[in-house]
Amino acid sequence: xxxxxxxxxxxxxxxxxxxxxxEPLLQLQDVRKVYPGVTPVIALRGVDxxxxxxxxxxxxxxxxxxxxxxxxMMGTLDRPTEGSVRLVGSDVAKMSDRELAKLRATRxxxxxxxxxxxxxxxxxxxxxxxxxxxGVNRRTRRALAAEALDKVGLAHRMDxxxxxxSGGERQRVxxxxxxxxxxxxxxxxxxxxxxxxNAAATIFALLKxxxxxxxxxxxxxxxxxxxxxxxxRIDVLDGRIVADVTQGATGTVDxxxxxxxxxxxxxxx
Amino acid sequence: xRNAFSHRLRPSDxxxxxxxxxxxxxxxxALSALGISIGVAAMVAVLGLSASxxxxxxxxxxxxxxxxxxxxxxxxxTGETAELPKQAPGMISRIDAVTAVESTGATGAKVYRNPFIxxxxxxxxxxxxxxxxxxxxxxxxLERGQFLNKATESRPVAVLGATAARRLGIDRIFTGQRILxxxxxxYVVGILKPAALAPEVDDSVLIxxxxxxxxxxxxxNPSTIYVRSDTEKVNDVHAMLAATANPEGPxxxxxxxxxxxxxxxAAAKSALNxxxxxxxxxxxxxxxxGVANTMVISVLERRSEIGLRRALxxxxxxxxxxFLAEAVLLSSLGxxxxxxxxxxxxxxxxxxxxxxxxxxxxxxxxxxxxxxxxGAVAGLLPAIRAARMAPTEALRTx
Numbered sequence: 296x297x298x299x300x301x302x303x304x305x306x307x308x309x310x311x312x313x314x315x316x317x318e319p320l321l322q323l324q325d326v327r328k329v330y331p332g333v334t335p336v337i338a339l340r341g342v343d344x345x346x347x348x349x350x351x352x353x354x355x356x357x358x359x360x361x362x363x364x365x366x367x368m369m370g371t372l373d374r375p376t377e378g379s380v381r382l383v384g385s386d387v388a389k390m391s392d393r394e395l396a397k398l399r400a401t402r403x404x405x406x407x408x409x410x411x412x413x414x415x416x417x418x419x420x421x422x423x424x425x426x427x428x429x430g431v432n433r434r435t436r437r438a439l440a441a442e443a444l445d446k447v448g449l450a451h452r453m454d455x456x457x458x459x460x461s462g463g464e465r466q467r468v469x470x471x472x473x474x475x476x477x478x479x480x481x482x483x484x485x486x487x488x489x490x491x492x493n494a495a496a497t498i499f500a501l502l503k504x505x506x507x508x509x510x511x512x513x514x515x516x517x518x519x520x521x522x523x524x525x526x527x528r529i530d531v532l533d534g535r536i537v538a539d540v541t542q543g544a545t546g547t548v549d550x551x552x553x554x555x556x557x558x559x560x561x562x563x564x
Numbered sequence: 565x566r567n568a569f570s571h572r573l574r575p576s577d578x579x580x581x582x583x584x585x586x587x588x589x590x591x592x593x594a595l596s597a598l599g600i601s602i603g604v605a606a607m608v609a610v611l612g613l614s615a616s617x618x619x620x621x622x623x624x625x626x627x628x629x630x631x632x633x634x635x636x637x638x639x640x641x642t643g644e645t646a647e648l649p650k651q652a653p654g655m656i657s658r659i660d661a662v663t664a665v666e667s668t669g670a671t672g673a674k675v676y677r678n679p680f681i682x683x684x685x686x687x688x689x690x691x692x693x694x695x696x697x698x699x700x701x702x703x704x705x706l707e708r709g710q711f712l713n714k715a716t717e718s719r720p721v722a723v724l725g726a727t728a729a730r731r732l733g734i735d736r737i738f739t740g741q742r743i744l745x746x747x748x749x750x751y752v753v754g755i756l757k758p759a760a761l762a763p764e765v766d767d768s769v770l771i772x773x774x775x776x777x778x779x780x781x782x783x784x785n786p787s788t789i790y791v792r793s794d795t796e797k798v799n800d801v802h803a804m805l806a807a808t809a810n811p812e813g814p815x816x817x818x819x820x821x822x823x824x825x826x827x828x829x830a831a832a833k834s835a836l837n838x839x840x841x842x843x844x845x846x847x848x849x850x851x852x853x854g855v856a857n858t859m860v861i862s863v864l865e866r867r868s869e870i871g872l873r874r875a876l877x878x879x880x881x882x883x884x885x886x887f888l889a890e891a892v893l894l895s896s897l898g899x900x901x902x903x904x905x906x907x908x909x910x911x912x913x914x915x916x917x918x919x920x921x922x923x924x925x926x927x928x929x930x931x932x933x934x935x936x937x938x939g940a941v942a943g944l945l946p947a948i949r950a951a952r953m954a955p956t957e958a959l960r961t962x
Contacts, residue, residue, distance in 0.1 A: 396879040405872075425876055427873075
């Protein structure tokens with residue numbers, strides 16, 4: 296574990312490290328997905344892109360554009376009909392259910408629009424459960440969970456249950472769960488879809504902060520305004536990539552987006 | 565950390581994950597476990613009560629003694645009733661191992677409370693002549709009053725068996741208390757307690773042999789002889805009794821051992837036991853269906869939880885194990901509660917009846933085992949369905 300932390304830290308700090316070691320983390324080559332049925336639905340029509348370690352990428356598209364399917368492909372939750380998805384060099388198509396599960400347990404963190412937190416367990420337990428299937432004992436899981444919660448600014452909310460938290464706070468708990476165990480890549484599916492604009496801004500600021508600290512994050516969203524503020528933007532339409540833009544502004548701190556926890560918490564009160 | 569990755573959850577984690585659904589939906593879990601509880605409780609109680617009553621009966625038989633043999637009238641080859649010779653008691657008492665010989669003789673007379681009762685209302689009671697130490701021999705004693713003695717055996721004096729007293733409506737002894745036997749008033753001097761080894765004494769009105777001969781013109785032949793012998797030699801005595809009682813016609817004598825009949829009755833399982841066990845099994849089955857139902861609903865409701873767990877790295881096996889363990893946990897909880905309830909019912913009833921409390925291993929272990937097996941079967945299908953659910957399907961928002 297300590298090795299990972301070091302690698303992630305070294306690779307992720309600032310853009311100098313970024314430019315020096317562009318290790319390809321996730322590679323999609325001509326990925327196509329067809330959902331069979333009476334009228335087969337073609338969700339992806341040949342998608343190519345590569346995500347490098349330490350990137351913060353927004354995948355933008357209207358609903359029905361295929362971005363959810365893309366998330367499933369990237370998250371190894373589903374297999375492409377054609378083409379290949381390679382995560383850290385290994386081809387997902389050739390893996391068994393167990394190997395995929397292992398990959399998800401150790402290398403990928405998910406954040407969902409609906410948070411998917413257990414209402415009956417505390418924030419700490421929810422975050423600790425992020426490592427339930429990775430072979431770590433409970434004590435370590437809880438210790439790491441406490442660290443992860445601290446990273447998203449919720450150290451003081453550890454013993455609260457989700458119903459006692461605001462929407463933004465819940466999503467931060469979910470982000471902490473995704474981060475727990477230092478996965479190679481964090482996939483966020485519409486992380487701000489259920490949040491008001493204040494909380495959404497906080498979440499985006501948090502994602503940028505985590506990115507500066509070295510995390511590789513892919514955000515799927517339909518909100519062009521928020522996506523435009525991220526370093527790289529991939530536009531998806533009708534199962535194809537229509538634009539892949541890397542902005543020069545990477546690394547400069549947007550004053551509007553500095554993490555202000557109070558903003559999120561105030562809105563709740 | 566990656567090297568330490570293991571597909572297997574620790575048992576403690578399995579237990580924690582399996583209990584999530586139960587902790588979150590306590591009411592539902594309690595209700596569906598209740599079905600299992602009732603089934604298991606019924607089975608444990610039936611088996612426990614029958615074992616306890618058996619233990620109670622055997623203890624009672626031990627207390628009464630197993631060394632009593634009875635000799636009674638048999639039938640001749642032509643099918644007529646064969647009388648026992650008058651000398652039979654005397655001859656039997658000369659057998660070495662025999663410690664006591666008592667006899668009764670059925671007089672054929674009818675008994676009534678008073679002269680105004682129609683003759684047909686004889687209450688099924690018989691009037692018997694008796695020797696003077698009968699109560700001790702058949703392990704009973706006086707409920708009230710006293711037994712016949714040398715002085716009263718030739719007088720019109722009677723002692724009532726427990727059932728006879730009840731049917732005649734006599735529950736206490738007072739001077740002048742009398743009953744009518746074949747037109748002759750007999751004074752009641754005692755009432756016996758029930759005689760478990762010789763139930764025929766219970767519905768008898770007992771009078772002395774001399775009195776029977778004098779007032780009822782009874783021929784004096786005994787009809788039943790009660791023989792007590794050394795416990796170790798009961799079988800030897802048993803073998804000799806017929807020939808001793810009636811040397812001319814040993815085959816015309818019936819010899820029996822009342823305690824043996826009681827032991828056989830104790831060992832015999834009541835037909836009702838089977839019925840109640842069947843009902844318990846049906847309750848258990850219904851409970852199992854309840855658990856299956858709960859699990860099916862649980863899997864449907866927790867689709868997104870399943871999706872999340874798959875996203876967090878759970879294998880199909882993990883998901884299957886989780887729901888199977890949940891079903892087994894649910895039904896085991898029901899089983900434990902059922903065993904406790906069944907044992908409690910047994911304990912209360914046995915205590916009231918003054919029996920030893922016996923809950924056979926078969927009952928509680930079987931009940932628990934049945935509950936776990938039912939849970940596993942009930943949980944199998946929902947667990948497989950949960951595991952088969954594709955992660956993307958499970959994560960789709962409705």
